[in-house]
Amino acid sequence: MSKSGIFSKCGICGKRMYLLDFPWTLADGKICNNCAKKVGLHLGDQLNYIASLYTLAEIKALIINGKQVSPNKPNQLAAEKEREKAYQALVVKVHSHNPINRSGVLFDNKDKKIFNAKSPDGSYIYESYESLVSYQPIERKAVINGHGVGRALVGGLLAGGVGAIVGAATKENNYNAVQWLSVVMNFKDGKTRQIVFVNQVVRTGDPAFISAFQFYKKLCAQLDQVIQENKNEQVKLQPQIDPADELAKFKKLADDGIITQQEFEAKKKQLLGL
Numbered sequence: 567m568s569k570s571g572i573f574s575k576c577g578i579c580g581k582r583m584y585l586l587d588f589p590w591t592l593a594d595g596k597i598c599n600n601c602a603k604k605v606g607l608h609l610g611d612q613l614n615y616i617a618s619l620y621t622l623a624e625i626k627a628l629i630i631n632g633k634q635v636s637p638n639k640p641n642q643l644a645a646e647k648e649r650e651k652a653y654q655a656l657v658v659k660v661h662s663h664n665p666i667n668r669s670g671v672l673f674d675n676k677d678k679k680i681f682n683a684k685s686p687d688g689s690y691i692y693e694s695y696e697s698l699v700s701y702q703p704i705e706r707k708a709v710i711n712g713h714g715v716g717r718a719l720v721g722g723l724l725a726g727g728v729g730a731i732v733g734a735a736t737k738e739n740n741y742n743a744v745q746w747l748s749v750v751m752n753f754k755d756g757k758t759r760q761i762v763f764v765n766q767v768v769r770t771g772d773p774a775f776i777s778a779f780q781f782y783k784k785l786c787a788q789l790d791q792v793i794q795e796n797k798n799e800q801v802k803l804q805p806q807i808d809p810a811d812e813l814a815k816f817k818k819l820a821d822d823g824i825i826t827q828q829e830f831e832a833k834k835k836q837l838l839g840l
């Protein structure tokens with residue numbers, strides 16, 4: 567017995583589907599009833615609209631995780647759209663402040679914010695300068711032999727200050743290549759973001775590495791500046807003590823007999839830095 571009608575293939579299992587099989591129409595393809603059932607799409611239910619909001623990739627993910635389609639999908643999409651709108655507005659705002667761009671890390675001096683665009687997982691960085699606690703450079707050294715084949719250096723991971731890396735890159739002779747160079751920024755709330763400059767073996771003399779290393783140093787310098795300004799800001803916030811006022815207070819305490827003359831003399835020396 568042969569089936570009639572136009573056929574298409576299930577976007578998930580690849581099974582041939584004819585018109586009378588009533589395939590489900592997703593946002594970007596069609597799937598068979600068998601695959602649809604696995605995620606809770608049953609014939610007769612009013613789920614055509616819900617199904618049309620899902621992509622093949624999303625349905626595949628649901629099947630893999632043993633989950634069902636959500637009747638709440640329309641609301642989720644609306645919320646996602648709102649979040650995307652807010653993100654795009656943020657991108658426009660940050661760029662309108664003529665930020666300093668260091669390898670895609672934007673330093674918005676107007677709002678004192680650090681911005682780094684969405685990564686494939688959808689997360690992005692929009693943190694205040696003062697929330698930048700530290701940063702961690704990561705360099706993994708490698709050796710390229712005479713045949714041009716690179717190998718990672720065991721124990722070649724170097725993580726320290728920028729100075730340490732500059733020193734290592736110029737003084738040590740046991741490596742001639744780098745296979746990884748990145749900077750991890752650490753923020754107060756525990757958030758981190760890694761900016762990668764080198765992710766494959768490249769000779770340290772290669773123009774590509776030299777260029778990447780320049781970009782890397784520029785980002786580090788900018789991060790240093792923000793961290794230094796944070797420190798200066800903290801010093802400013804500490805209450806300023808006027809030694810003369812302070813001394814007058816202790817003089818009165820001594821005169822009133824609350825502290826001894828010796829204690830007063832000790833305090834005086836301390837306050838005047840004698």
Ligand SMILES: [Zn+2]
Pocket residue numbers: 576577578579580581597598599600601602
């Ligand atoms: Zn199928």
